[in-house]
Amino acid sequence: MKIETLVEDVGVKLLQLAVTKLPQDVKESLQQAYREEENGAGKTQLEAILKNIDLAEKTSTPMCQDTGVIIFYIKAGAQTQNLDKIEKALSKATIRATKEVPLRPNAVNPFTQKNSGDNTGRYVPFIHWEIVSGNTIEITVLPKGGGSENVCSLGMISPGTGVKGLKNFVIDTVMNAGAKPCPPNILGVAVGGGADIAMKLAKEALLRPLNESNPDPELAKLETELYDAANMTGIGPMGLGGKFTVLGVKVDYAHRHPASYPVAVAFQCWAARRASARIHADGTVEYLTHKVM
Ligand code: SF4
Incomplete structure (x- = not known):
């Protein structure tokens, strides 16, 4: 051929x-969120999402x-x-x-x-x-x-604020996005490079399986911190409240110009x-x- x-x-x-x-890692992550979600409205949303996924698979429809x-x-x-x-x-x-x-x-x-x-x-x-x-x-x-794309955000933050500034920018972005990106979301976060490089890396980070932790221990720690902080917002599944605003956070970086500190946040929806x-x-x-x- x-x-x-x-x-x-x-x-x-x-x-x-x-x-x-959906890839198995995303499906398993949504199933785990359903088992662990304590908010009634959030749990109902996760149940509907799981039924929808099952139906899509069985009928081979989007x-x-x-x-x-x-x-x-x-x-x-x-x-x-x-x-x-x-x-x-x-x-x-x-x-x-x-x-x-x-x-x-x-x-x-x-x-x-x-x-x-x-x-x-x-x-x-x-x-x-x-x-x-x-x-x-x-x-x-x-x-x-489109829903998750519309809330992707790029910040050219002050280099002096460093990782603390990065964390604030990511969580502010999650708060501003609220229910719009159909949570629970996966966040791709990238820092450094230029404006285009940071967003390219952030979006590409969305391709990493949820069950694989970052091989760099410092980045793995940052991913966990951002995951915990995003889920503390309480936005929850489809914005109706709960523990699961995000299923995972994936971080990448490039070296940066001394005067620039680009931070990009790419959102993926539950339909990851x-x-x-x-x-x-x-x-x-x-x-x-x-x-x-
Ligand atoms: S689930 Fe994703 S693709 Fe579907 S409407 Fe929401 S953001 Fe758009």
Whole structure:
């Protein structure tokens, strides 16, 4: 099979998996939150979310009407042939998935307000590239819902305030967001780099499994502190109060300019959809986030 056909087929499958079936780590985290939530209204919301997830999986239909704007992350082996065919293949996959899954058309021209109708357009789907060693192609899709996207925030805070300023900025952002991002959320937090780098890292941090702690002990500690503080806000599931405003916090960083201290907070909603697959040189496909029969 030609690489472009294979990538297109894998792209459609990843989109279908992502919007109909949450990765196991997210599902388990929501189940744990349901068991431990003490607030009645919050617990009822988590129960409804879990029923919804179950139904979506059984009927193979999207778990939320907002199937997001489509973002792909690619780790391309430097020895892989025909990398120039991949962007077009993923665009075709998006058009096909919009009809076949189906996905809600979510790509709107900001000047004409015209919806393209097939989830493609200028820079949509957006593709992040990383060149790695080897000869495999790893593709991850992140369908990003609008509600959680609308409260993402970037602060160019004073370098003098340091980590304390970072913590304040993150918790203020969570408080301001309230119920809007459909909590319980996952927070991607990144500090350093420039404005664009911080937000890129924060959003990419949302791809990390909830059950994997940060390999850097200092960052792991910061993640726990931010998780505890965010959950102390009491915003709770869908903003109706409770212990679970966030399911997890993932932190990343880049070195910074001495005069700058960018802090980015990316929100993911309870519908924390992501799906990944690795295409090997012999054409075999390994699905990494979902079991595929
Ligand atoms: S924020 Fe997430 S759960 Fe809420 S409507 Fe958007 S995609 Fe759906």
